[in-house]
Amino acid sequence: MNMKTSLRIPAFLPAAALLAAGFMACASAAAGTPYTERALRNYDTYCVQCHGVKRNGRGVNTRDMAVQPRDHSDAKGMGDIPDEEIAHAIKDGGLAVNKSVLMPAWGNVMSDEEIKELVAYLRFVCNCGSTK
Amino acid sequence: MKRSLLAASLGAAFAAGPALAADNPGTGILKAQCISCHAIAKPDNMTLDRLWTRKGPDLYYAGSKFNKAWLVKWMQEPVRIRPAGEFYAKHVKAGDKEDVVDESTLTAHVKLSKADAEAVADALMALTGPDGLVAKGAFKGDKVSMAMGAMFFSKLRGCAACHSAKPGTGGASGPELYTAGERLQPDYIYSYIKDPQKVDPHIWMPTLNLAEPDLQRLTGYILQLSASEGK
Numbered sequence: 001m002n003m004k005t006s007l008r009i010p011a012f013l014p015a016a017a018l019l020a021a022g023f024m025a026c027a028s029a030a031a032g033t034p035y036t037e038r039a040l041r042n043y044d045t046y047c048v049q050c051h052g053v054k055r056n057g058r059g060v061n062t063r064d065m066a067v068q069p070r071d072h073s074d075a076k077g078m079g080d081i082p083d084e085e086i087a088h089a090i091k092d093g094g095l096a097v098n099k100s101v102l103m104p105a106w107g108n109v110m111s112d113e114e115i116k117e118l119v120a121y122l123r124f125v126c127n128c129g130s131t132k
Numbered sequence: 133m134k135r136s137l138l139a140a141s142l143g144a145a146f147a148a149g150p151a152l153a154a155d156n157p158g159t160g161i162l163k164a165q166c167i168s169c170h171a172i173a174k175p176d177n178m179t180l181d182r183l184w185t186r187k188g189p190d191l192y193y194a195g196s197k198f199n200k201a202w203l204v205k206w207m208q209e210p211v212r213i214r215p216a217g218e219f220y221a222k223h224v225k226a227g228d229k230e231d232v233v234d235e236s237t238l239t240a241h242v243k244l245s246k247a248d249a250e251a252v253a254d255a256l257m258a259l260t261g262p263d264g265l266v267a268k269g270a271f272k273g274d275k276v277s278m279a280m281g282a283m284f285f286s287k288l289r290g291c292a293a294c295h296s297a298k299p300g301t302g303g304a305s306g307p308e309l310y311t312a313g314e315r316l317q318p319d320y321i322y323s324y325i326k327d328p329q330k331v332d333p334h335i336w337m338p339t340l341n342l343a344e345p346d347l348q349r350l351t352g353y354i355l356q357l358s359a360s361e362g363k
Binding site: 041042044045046048049050052053054058059060061062063064065093100101102103104105106108109 | 180181183184216220221224225226227229230231232233287288289290292293294301302303304305327329334336338339340341
């Protein structure tokens with residue numbers, strides 16, 4: 001699996017992705033937890049609509065929401081949640097972890113392996129959590 | 133990329149020959165004007181990457197999806213159905229408070245004459261897609277309480293996160309639903325809510341594992357929305 005280690009606020013524009021890839025090719029210093037291309041693509045497809053292009057919980061759908069989505073860039077808030085609970089919330093939805101129904105279950109869209117990769121990506125975005 | 137997409141669409145269109153009536157002038161218009169953005173036969177590569185490269189919704193099951201009268205009307209006066217375009221991820225940017233739609237990235241849909249719109253609608257209605265894609269007769273047609281429907285739509289099932297039940301409110305990444313009853317066949321609405329991934333693989337709508345009463349209630353609510361809000 002192709003791993004990427006650059007750009008904490010990641011590449012949501014193709015040009016930025018190319019830049020990141022170029023940067024990777026000549027830089028050996030790895031910053032943060034590695035993540036997969038697939039996790040980034042899944043985040044940009046399914047999560048950005050609510051969690052935002054900046055990963056700050058301010059997606060295009062949030063204007064009228066009664067409960068705001070989790071800010072994935074918040075190291076403190078994200079750092080308090082174990083990996084298993086994050087995976088559980090993604091797979092089975094907010095209600096499964098006593099959170100909002102507005103977070104749907106993605107277990108029919110992403111495999112357990114993809115969700116595991118997504119958790120690793122979230123750890124990279126927040127720069128926090130179980131591996132820190 | 134563009135060329136290969138076009139070639140794929142052309143190839144797919146050829147493969148779907150029997151479904152397209154050769155003597156219908158709408159079929160010619162479809163092939164000349166529509167296939168650079170829309171698939172009119174099921175593509176071989178139903179991958180997430182394809183979802184990112186396609187330019188418009190797939191039409192190979194249009195006959196199982198749309199109401200013909202709406203197609204005829206819309207192709208003459210096309211208006212945006214998805215507030216953030218299709219696909220939303222290509223049309224949003226960070227705003228002062230929350231992400232906003234980047235209007236500069238959205239383009240107008242081709243507009244057809246009345247005669248062409250009617251011909252194309254005929255051709256589209258012949259494209260019914262794979263067997264079993266839509267469960268015929270699944271929606272039982274029961275009238276639902278709008279108050280109860282609204283509660284399920286917004287508070288209990290979270291649909292309003294991505295969809296608007298009336299103009300100017302709700303989420304932006306999914307299509308507006310106050311016109312859905314006018315646009316879509318009831319059994320398509322039911323089947324799509326039940327398993328969006330089966331109809332449109334990798335689509336950014338989750339499959340919620342809804343029970344049968346929920347599917348009936350939400351389908352009925354969405355259909356009735358069109359009668360009350362969409363005018």
